[in-house]
Amino acid sequence: MRIYETTFIVNPQTDDASIDRDVTSVFNLITADGGKIVYENRMGTRRLAYPIQKLTQGYYTTLVYESEPEILPKLERHFKLGETYMRHLTIRFEGDVSKLGQIPEYGAPGEHTRDGRSRDDRPSDEKGVEGRRSEEKPAPEATATEPKVETETTPTTEAPAVTAETETTTTESDVKQADDTAPIATNPPEITEEDEL
Amino acid sequence: MVKMRRRKFCYFCENKISYIDYKDERSLRRFVNERGKIIPRRTSGNCAKHQRALTTSIKRARMIAMMAFESESYR
Numbered sequence: 001m002r003i004y005e006t007t008f009i010v011n012p013q014t015d016d017a018s019i020d021r022d023v024t025s026v027f028n029l030i031t032a033d034g035g036k037i038v039y040e041n042r043m044g045t046r047r048l049a050y051p052i053q054k055l056t057q058g059y060y061t062t063l064v065y066e067s068e069p070e071i072l073p074k075l076e077r078h079f080k081l082g083e084t085y086m087r088h089l090t091i092r093f094e095g096d097v098s099k100l101g102q103i104p105e106y107g108a109p110g111e112h113t114r115d116g117r118s119r120d121d122r123p124s125d126e127k128g129v130e131g132r133r134s135e136e137k138p139a140p141e142a143t144a145t146e147p148k149v150e151t152e153t154t155p156t157t158e159a160p161a162v163t164a165e166t167e168t169t170t171t172e173s174d175v176k177q178a179d180d181t182a183p184i185a186t187n188p189p190e191i192t193e194e195d196e197l
Numbered sequence: 198m199v200k201m202r203r204r205k206f207c208y209f210c211e212n213k214i215s216y217i218d219y220k221d222e223r224s225l226r227r228f229v230n231e232r233g234k235i236i237p238r239r240t241s242g243n244c245a246k247h248q249r250a251l252t253t254s255i256k257r258a259r260m261i262a263m264m265a266f267e268s269e270s271y272r
Binding site for chain 2: 007008009043048049050052058060062086087088089091094095096099
């Protein structure tokens with residue numbers, strides 16, 4: 001028995017019932033073969049990073065299951081025959097099974113998770129603009145945001161107001177972006193050094 | 198100037214992340230440039246072990262359309 005993880009995308013343009021049928025048919029295929037589903041996550045319809053079959057959205061489902069390797073060719077066949085499956089990916093699961101419930105934020109304690117969320121909360125246009133801006137002049141920003149770190153920690157503990165919370169998230173992301181750009185800023189001198197050597 | 202050139206440290210070692218999930222597209226995105234290219238180790242400062250894990254994760258994310266293979270303006 002091995003632990004596998006399969007993520008697949010179902011065409012979202014069919015009705016809900018047939019999406020559900022497509023997803024549960026995969027479940028059944030695994031369990032019928034003596035496999036045991038450890039974790040399931042229906043992420044639902046999300047945007048694709050690039051169009052597949054001229055569609056820009058897809059219905060994502062992730063399954064982690066324990067099964068004999070014989071299941072894999074059967075699954076493969078199932079995905080290939082079913083025309084509503086847009087993509088599928090099966091890997092050997094190497095993560096920590098006990099942390100599975102925390103997907104997709106897992107493997108991310110403390111600062112990491114908060115950054116991920118605060119960044120995602122903002123509209124994508126804003127992200128792009130800010131990202132580019134910080135790249136142009138990273139050095140002054142890094143120094144400017146540093147004092148904010150100290151002030152940021154105190155209000156989060158005592159501020160119940162919604163406005164205060166939003167304020168802190170923005171400062172966090174600012175600080176993070178400054179961190180992002182810092183290594184890039186330091187990079188050029190190092191490269192030249194290597195070249196000289 | 199010398200102070201600014203501090204030793205870069207592996208993001209995953211620093212945050213004690215043992216498993217890099219390919220579905221966690223949000224955090225993978227910081228290791229990819231605007232074009233969707235994977236940022237090299239010499240820039241990101243990641244250690245070899247984690248950079249290897251990171252590359253496979255990014256490539257997997259690309260396969261299931263969570264990240265772009267290439268893009269004019271990603272992010």
